Amino acid sequence: MDNNTPGTSSFPTISSAGDDPGLEMLQHNDRQTCGTPFLDDPLISCREIEVFYGEQCALHKMSLDIGHREVLAIIGPSGCGKSTFLRCLNRMNDSIEECTVQGEITLDGVNIYDKNVDVVPLRTRVGMVFQKPNPFPKSIYDNIAYGPRIHGLAASRSELDEIVTSSLQNAGLWDEVKDRLTSTAMALSSGQQQRLCIARTLAVEPEVILMDEPCSGLDPIATTKVETLINNLSECYSIILVTHAIEQASRVSQRTAFFHQGFLVEVGPTARIFTTPESRLTENYITARLT
Amino acid sequence: MEREKMSLLTPSTALRRRYLHDRLFLLAGRLAAIASFSTIGLIFLAILYTSLPAFTQSCIKLPIHFEETAFSDENLALADYDMLVAQALARIIPGVTDPGEKEDLMGMMSPGAAWRLQQMVGSNPKRIGTVEQLWLPASADIDMLRKGKLDRTTPEQRRRLSKRQLKWYDQLNAEGRIKRHFNRVFFTAPNSTEAELAGIYGAVKGSLLTMFITLVLSFPLGAGTAIYLQEFAPRNRLTTTITVTINNLAAVPPILYGLLGLAVFINFFHLPRATPLVAGMVLSLMTFPSIIMASRNALAAVPRSVCDAALALGASRMQSITHHILPAAMPGILTGTLLGLAQAFGECAPLLMLGMVAFVGNIPAGITDPATVLPMQIYLWADNSGQGFPEKTAAAIVIMMLFLVIVNTMVLWLRRKFENSHPHTS
Incomplete structure (x- = not known):
């Protein structure tokens, strides 16, 4: 396990590099993130954030900007802090009792960890899609309509119908389900369920969509559909995509961030990360995974 | 050494021994099932025959x-x-x-x-x-x-x-x-000293009124406590103490609740004795720990992913619970409540303390009228050596079992109904 605690200078050891043979000989011997973590006009900017689960440090001090309408892919081996970072961005970590977040994450210049910040509007603006499709045990229609209903986004039934229709269309699910909107969402295939979850997120009109390995449980065809969807959505939304499949990162993202054992090792334009990575850790991870 | 190939047609000795163990285990299981079922069946048939x-x-x-x-x-x-x-x-x-x-x-x-x-x-x-x-x-x-x-x-x-x-x-x-x-009188009359005039209706109505009070008091209290403790309360020493205390309350002998009811409700608050009101209050004290425990288990069994999905859409903590966790946990909560009620329905000991053992010759009109309950009626009739009372006792037991069967059928029905609409819990 990660034995790095704050204040000590112990870095990931060789033995804890674990199941990644390509990384065994390497250590992350520089706290500084390689590449270009900062942007000129960021939508979200993270400064010096650190996350602890109780005493254990899950994410070491890191800074990163996320731009408007870009797809940022986050890659890295299991347990490297990818999901932890993602869950910080809409404060889903709040429900984990022993989890503490330090540092500053600003959305449009407002620190989302400020004690005056209300998580309800935050999560409305920063939506999330989970690793496992988790539709509500309700009808397809009610799944999509849930968000707009609790936020009072639709003044009438016809407006709500419109939101449901457009969300399903944007998620590329409309043609498959338009004839059975009232049947239960649990009967859909897992790929359809995941796109339903994306449609449900779109229905509350967020600015940012966080996706936590959305394709990990899907077959290749469903994965392709979700990737196409991410490509289309990036025209309107900022998407932060955590993924195990680095090919997926190369296919859909404009920027890629590589996490390793709680450190943000390198971040930069996807094309550059995959061709000329600055860090040898990044290089080894990518080559070990690609070859 | 080369391993001998296992024959596909004639099983080896070791394999045969394994099969023998399997068969013995199966036999033991079947015998146990037959024994328990036939015992229950015999008892029930004997009671039914006596009651006719x-x-x-x-x-x-x-x-x-x-x-x-x-x-x-x-x-x-x-x-x-x-x-x-x-x-x-x-x-x-x-x-x-x-x-x-x-x-x-x-x-x-x-x-x-x-x-x-x-x-x-x-x-x-x-x-x-x-x-x-x-x-x-x-x-x-x-x-x-x-x-x-x-x-x-x-x-x-x-x-x-x-x-x-x-x-x-x-x-x-x-x-x-x-x-x-x-014998229409049996189903429409209250208790009487004459066997041919004694009916079960007074006790049935007393039981129903008592159960009504128990349900009205213990379900909202129990479910509310469970929701608070499971979903909202911080995990600290105080809540742990409360949890442990509640678990221990479920194991307190029922007669102690009767003494508590006698001391507090009757002697201190001067509520009328031997009434469904007091009986219901005491029985709800008794059932509500088990309702809390069953409800907490049901709530804990709901997958958090659904809750997360609602939170990520901007639902408040309360909304995620009332819209998603509670409906999914409802079958468990209802089952726990009904089983607790069934237990209270058959409870006799605490009510002895509340004066319900007295002879009540009237049908209770409301919750503040003196009444008796079914198990108490069974106890009273079983104690009566008069002609015809043993049969009445058996008949009262049959009526009581009938009510329990109805409650248990309702439990099954509710479970199935909710499980169909909330497959997450299955």
Whole structure:
């Protein structure tokens, strides 16, 4: 396990590099993130954030900007802090009792960890899609309509119908389900369920969509559909995509961030990360995974 | 050394031994199932068989003359209905003059016969002046004789019916004047000291009123506490202590709750004793730890992913619970509540302390009327050595089991209904 605690200078050891043979000989011997973590006009900017689960440090001090309408892919081996970072961005970590977040994450210049910040509007603006499709045990229609209903986004039934229709269309699910909107969402295939979850997120009109390995449980065809969807959505939304499949990162993202054992090792334009990575850790991870 | 290939057609010794173990285990399981099922079946059949006579009542057909002279008083209730019965008996068995003999003759009828006549005249005064052939309830002893529960060969001193009464019985029987009717009284009357007049309805209504109070008090309290403790309360020493205390409360002997109810509700708050109100309050104290535990388990079993999905859409903590966790946990909560109620329904000990063991000859009209409950009625009747009461006891047990079967069927039905609409819990 990660034995790095704050204040000590112990870095990931060789033995804890674990199941990644390509990384065994390497250590992350520089706290500084390689590449270009900062942007000129960021939508979200993270400064010096650190996350602890109780005493254990899950994410070491890191800074990163996320731009408007870009797809940022986050890659890295299991347990490297990818999901932890993602869950910080809409404060889903709040429900984990022993989890503490330090540092500053600003959305449009407002620190989302400020004690005056209300998580309800935050999560409305920063939506999330989970690793496992988790539709509500309700009808397809009610799944999509849930968000707009609790936020009072639709003044009438016809407006709500419109939101449901457009969300399903944007998620590329409309043609498959338009004839059975009232049947239960649990009967859909897992790929359809995941796109339903994306449609449900779109229905509350967020600015940012966080996706936590959305394709990990899907077959290749469903994965392709979700990737196409991410490509289309990036025209309107900022998407932060955590993924195990680095090919997926190369296919859909404009920027890629590589996490390793709680450190943000390198971040930069996807094309550059995959061709000329600055860090040898990044290089080894990518080559070990690609070859 | 090369491993010998296992034959696909003839199993090896080791494999055969494995199969033998499997079969033995299966056999043991089947025997256990048969043993438990047949024991329960036997008990139930025995009770059912014993109870059967209680559901019928022997009646004697009498020609009743509602003579105007008998109703000289304005108040119809003051008329001598016993005399009407006696006159009718004299008509079918003439020539009885001796006062002792007359008493024997009258003893063949239930006191309920005169009462029945009073009711009939009260509901329709136009009967006065007419003659009617009426089936009126016979006494418990005649009833038992008719049902074959009385041995004619017992010496007269120890027999409950005299030689004369047996003779009259045979005479009436030969004339076709004695018949078993469905015992409506049993289902509509309160308790009585006369077996043929005693009914279960008072106890059933008392039980239902008590269960109503128990449900109204313990379900919202129990479910609310469970939701708070499971979903909102911080995990600290205080809440841990509360949880442990609640778990321990479920193991407290029920009679202690009765003592608590006696001390607090009756002696301190001066609530009326032996009423469904107090009984329901005490039983809800008793059921609510088990409701809390069942509800907490049900809530904890709901997958967090659904809750996360709602939170990520901007639902508040409360909304994610009321919209998603609670509906999914509902079958478990309801099952726990109904099972707790079923337990309270059969509870007797705490109610002894509240004075419910008293004889209650009225049907309770509300929650503040003296009442008794089914298990208490069973206890009271089982304690009564009078003719006909053992059958009543068995019949009351059957009624009680019927209620429990209904409750358990409801549990199953509710579970299935909710599980279909919330497949997450399955």
